[in-house]
Amino acid sequence: DRTLVSYRKPVYPEWAKSDGVEASLTLYFIVLPNGKVKENILIEKTSGFEDFDRSAVDALLAWRFEALGSGETGEQWGSITFNFRLAE
Numbered sequence: 001d002r003t004l005v006s007y008r009k010p011v012y013p014e015w016a017k018s019d020g021v022e023a024s025l026t027l028y029f030i031v032l033p034n035g036k037v038k039e040n041i042l043i044e045k046t047s048g049f050e051d052f053d054r055s056a057v058d059a060l061l062a063w064r065f066e067a068l069g070s071g072e073t074g075e076q077w078g079s080i081t082f083n084f085r086l087a088e
Contacts, residue, residue, distance in 0.1 A: 002031055002065040002076060010059040010082055013051040017086065023047035025056055026081045033074065035067040044079065056082040 016023070025047040030038040041057050060080070068074070 002035070005035065005064045005066055006062075007064075008059045008062040010052075010055040010084070012084055013049075013055065016049070016051065016084065020086065021049070022086055023049055023052045023084045024081060025053055026079060027056060027060055028077065028079050029060060031065050031076045031078060033068045033072065035065040037061055037063050037065075038075065045081075047084070052082075052084055 013021075015021075024045075025043060026045040028042040028044045030040070032038055037060055039061065041060060043053055043057070047053055047056075059082075
């Protein structure tokens with residue numbers, strides 16, 4: 001329910017582009033009260049390729065959500081699926 005303030009898209013691995021490889025993966029993550037994503041991101045469903053998984057985790061770590069207001073505490077969790085698709 002937190003507003004996304006900034007984000008970075010995952011980098012599509014060059015080898016995958018040239019080989020025509022597409023993939024999807026799902027990550028489970030926790031947002032800290034300050035709006036940063038906690039480092040212990042869990043790969044719920046792997047893409048089957050370490051390069052895709054690492055790129056998605058790295059991008060998600062750069063995301064920033066709206067910080068909680070004064071007096072509000074607690075962490076919130078979320079789940080996101082990244083789809084690596086080549087343009088037609």
